[in-house]
Amino acid sequence: MPSFLYEATDRSGQQHAGRVHAETLAAARDKLELQGCREIRFHTDAQSEAIGRAEGHGTAEGVTPAQELSARRERPGSLTQLVAAYRASWIIWFPLTAWAAWKLYLGSPFGFGAWAAFMLAAVGLLFPVWAFIPSLLYARLYDADAWARWAEVTTLCNRALAWQRWFRFDPMLIDAEIRRAAARAALGDLQGALHSLQHLQTRLPRAHYLARVAAIYEAAQDWRGLAEQQAQAVDASGRGSTEVVDLATTLVWRLRRADDAAALLDEIRDQEMAVLPRAYFEFASGLVALERGEYQTAQRHIATFIDTLAQSGAPGLYGYLYDYANAFLAITHAALGQKKQAAQLLRSALPRLTAFRDIELTKRCQAALLGR
Numbered sequence: 001m002p003s004f005l006y007e008a009t010d011r012s013g014q015q016h017a018g019r020v021h022a023e024t025l026a027a028a029r030d031k032l033e034l035q036g037c038r039e040i041r042f043h044t045d046a047q048s049e050a051i052g053r054a055e056g057h058g059t060a061e062g063v064t065p066a067q068e069l070s071a072r073r074e075r076p077g078s079l080t081q082l083v084a085a086y087r088a089s090w091i092i093w094f095p096l097t098a099w100a101a102w103k104l105y106l107g108s109p110f111g112f113g114a115w116a117a118f119m120l121a122a123v124g125l126l127f128p129v130w131a132f133i134p135s136l137l138y139a140r141l142y143d144a145d146a147w148a149r150w151a152e153v154t155t156l157c158n159r160a161l162a163w164q165r166w167f168r169f170d171p172m173l174i175d176a177e178i179r180r181a182a183a184r185a186a187l188g189d190l191q192g193a194l195h196s197l198q199h200l201q202t203r204l205p206r207a208h209y210l211a212r213v214a215a216i217y218e219a220a221q222d223w224r225g226l227a228e229q230q231a232q233a234v235d236a237s238g239r240g241s242t243e244v245v246d247l248a249t250t251l252v253w254r255l256r257r258a259d260d261a262a263a264l265l266d267e268i269r270d271q272e273m274a275v276l277p278r279a280y281f282e283f284a285s286g287l288v289a290l291e292r293g294e295y296q297t298a299q300r301h302i303a304t305f306i307d308t309l310a311q312s313g314a315p316g317l318y319g320y321l322y323d324y325a326n327a328f329l330a331i332t333h334a335a336l337g338q339k340k341q342a343a344q345l346l347r348s349a350l351p352r353l354t355a356f357r358d359i360e361l362t363k364r365c366q367a368a369l370l371g372r
Helices: 025-034 048-054 065-072 079-088 090-106 112-146 150-166 170-186 190-196 198-202 206-219 223-236 241-253 258-268 275-291 295-311 315-335 339-355 359-369
Strands: 003-009 015-021 038-042
Touching: 003 025, 003 065, 015 025, 015 065, 025 038, 079 090, 079 112, 090 112, 112 150, 112 170, 150 170, 170 190, 170 198, 170 206, 190 198, 190 206, 198 206, 206 223, 206 241, 223 241, 241 258, 241 275, 258 275, 275 295, 275 315, 295 315, 315 339, 315 359, 339 359
Parallel strands: none
Antiparallel strands: 003 015, 003 038
16 A cells, blocks of 8 residues: 655644555545544655665665655765765664774784774764765756756766666666766667666566656657557556646647647646645646736746745755746736836746757747847
């Protein structure tokens, strides 16, 4: 039975985090409400655990829901994570360091036991740093990917995969392969990128595999191929809300098919969703309203999307999403006559649009500012 990570307010008004087992998100909400919980926010869905196991990562034993939420909100590679690595591995380095400190306190001459203590303490103190290196590498990889520095993405992915040969770090393995393939597609070799991921078909759940491959088409800016791949993911998932929202977003944003996107969103409007899928639903709804000329409605939906991202933490990880959302907000502000705010939003988003060579969206923003 799936378990869902959540935050809620209990009967006494205290905020807490936890996990609840249920068949669906709706059933999980019902169970928590019967316990007196209110203001419930889910951070995982029914597929989260299956996807985590398939990609080689998951929540370690002994990690509390509050700690898991805290980790989700921290930027990979941060000093906080290094401190967390030392805390998590204290059982290794602390006794060795204490032993070495005692030998040092006793003073010279240092015999074999003392030198052994010093050497083992050094190894123990370096262990958390070694464990932290993949996280630091991943932070650099994410930043390069978020700014479309494809050559750097390729180099960092190669380093991550080389690290994998020496030290097992499965959570990075599949993601590095997919990001490297996306960089390859962005640099012009779409077919080679797709071929490089075929071996993942047997490892990942079908819907998740299709969704990850869709990112390759997106990097290549093949919007029709992206929509076709996402449509297959929708069918493979049994029309799951996340996959439906992804397809709807592509249809309205990249192909300007607002009515088709709206029909998809209507299918899942009343479904229970975790926090981030619901945020993406708001974003897609905002794009549909924008395409239909309903600028105030679009502004409200997109602003809700931005606010939800901010509340979810780790703004650095969502920087590119903020920029794209701000670009669409710029269009709504311009259409409503708020040209100053529109210009400010476009200026903040323009570096990202330029990095991704998103000429079409840039032209839409500029046309809105000029009143065309």
